[in-house]
Amino acid sequence: MASSNPGRKSTIYDIAKTTGSSTSTVSMVLNGTWARYRIKEETANRILECARELGYNVNMKARGLRLSRSGLAGMILPHYRNRFFAGLAQTFEDQARSRGLCPIVVGTQRDPEVEVSVTETLLSQRVELLFIAGLRNPTPLNELCTAAGIRSINLDLPGDGAPSVVTDNRKGSATITELLIEKLLARGHDADELVLLGGVANEYATEMRIAGFRDALEARHITAAEDAVECCGYNAAAAKRALTVRYEKLGRLPFGLLMNSITALEGMVQFMATLPHDAWKSVVVGCFDWDPFAAYLPFDVTMLRQDVQGIIAEAFALVENGDPTDRSLVMVPTGFGKMYEEEEQTKEFDR
């Protein structure tokens, strides 16, 4: 780490001077295009060596300015607090890096002002693409991007200002509903014991999940109970409250529960913790999204897992296909349990 000029980053001029060559030669060598220009290998090596010694490091600001390519890929999401968004972020980073881009992901806390200002900031940094995840209404942000000539893709929730990649919630919901019905029947309960709890009415994901839920019931010619679907909101407290009410009315829990989010499941667990132990075994549970703790709780729970790798891959494909008028909606299927081996490979010092 022998920086001859500590504190000041070195430039190609420094290298040119120390090696006694010209800036263009240095530039070519550093870009790997030197072979095409028949530059002496010896010269090239000398320059490379010198660059290392000086701790040289391209100035992407200058290169980007010249080439009008920043090398930055942006993504905004609400937060990192669940495995879905955390996984999206991680996968995005990996795939961006593998394309030679520097990932830059920002959490907005669902604050509309932050969303706009972050988008503007990323645009000023001249990101080459922007993925917008989990926004109910991404259109204003899409428009900002379009105006700046930057491609944006909506993830998780669709919008009409850009192409969107979302989980196939309806199909997934039907699949898990089907599975829960099987389990209920196997336990000798009625299928119409199943309750879909959580989420917000008229919100895209919730509506799709409700539709899938009904699909599965109808496929078996089962009439859903009046109150089989309850959109009590996504958060834990609301789900806990809703369950409490049902418990008091019914004198017990429903035998089958499909929770509309990991946070709703959190609320359910909080409620279960207040009940006698055998309550845990009395109920068959399903959940959209996955969490490592929840997966091992002492009750029968099945978690629907989103395919973050698939989502990100589709999104990159969309930006790479290049049609700026594209507004297609790509559906990515879900799965159960672990989806990627490596994802769970915790390193020795992971905690």
Add this chain to the structure above:
Amino acid sequence: MASSNPGRKSTIYDIAKTTGSSTSTVSMVLNGTWARYRIKEETANRILECARELGYNVNMKARGLRLSRSGLAGMILPHYRNRFFAGLAQTFEDQARSRGLCPIVVGTQRDPEVEVSVTETLLSQRVELLFIAGLRNPTPLNELCTAAGIRSINLDLPGDGAPSVVTDNRKGSATITELLIEKLLARGHDADELVLLGGVANEYATEMRIAGFRDALEARHITAAEDAVECCGYNAAAAKRALTVRYEKLGRLPFGLLMNSITALEGMVQFMATLPHDAWKSVVVGCFDWDPFAAYLPFDVTMLRQDVQGIIAEAFALVENGDPTDRSLVMVPTGFGKMYEEEEQTKEFDR
């Protein structure tokens, strides 16, 4: 959103031409320094208006080149899969934004090659500072930064290549150990039932926690059992295995358990799920780090929470104080339960 020149981002030249003024006037107006230069308010308004219509957006690459200030703040961390790192990322983003910087955080999956290449990338993007979180040996990265004249701060785990901000693990450990002992005694058990499980011997955080554990025992003149500390590793499977062995040897669980990480706690929960229900109530548990699911499991668990806001604030203070030879080690105290009101304020559509 009327971009007169869709697809091409507009520049100050475009604005200068359309408003019939000069680039410097435009520049000053856009930077808000126009009052100082006594530019007519009317002109200013015309320019501002035009900028809006053109969907103008500063090119930070060019501005950065000129001012040699990128407006970027970097942070690297192993992953986002637990609440500590997720919170660090979120807090970093908030605080960076409030300082007018654009946060750019990258997860490295603890891959040393990725760590180096990400650092180099961030350095080429000319980030103005770099926070390095959760690395066992951050020194090589610190050196890269120093060579480039960029200030770096180590977070969570210390290093000798830069100042470090870490949680006061020893004090925290002593506090929670003390609390668990109280609980054990209240239940009529011996204090030497307490076991510290998980982590890696000779690793900084683990060693500090062991020291704190012993501090608390010694303060009460209790001799720790031979096998009171078991560094079985951080991951869930290892913790589960270690507990299984103890269970078989003892015929029951130890009455008190202090788990060295959220992942180790995960392993414990997995093991508990295999036991009869009353096992959950038989044990008093503590854990370093916090998780929303774990916090509401049906057993007596106390979670030590790290002060992510404090850590990030100290880190920014360190870079702002400016002494590049500073190698100080700042300790940030821990707390129990919720530490910030707002942190748990889930928005309506959060899931």
Add this chain to the structure above:
DNA sequence: CTGTTAGCGCCTTCAC
């Protein structure tokens, strides 16, 4: 009050 100009560091063409 406003316009002109000289770079910031880099890449690319075009001479030599």
Add this chain to the structure above:
DNA sequence: GTGAAGGCGCTAACAG
């Protein structure tokens, strides 16, 4: 094979 020069978009003197 190598050097000189122009310009990416912006800012800060410095002239008018």
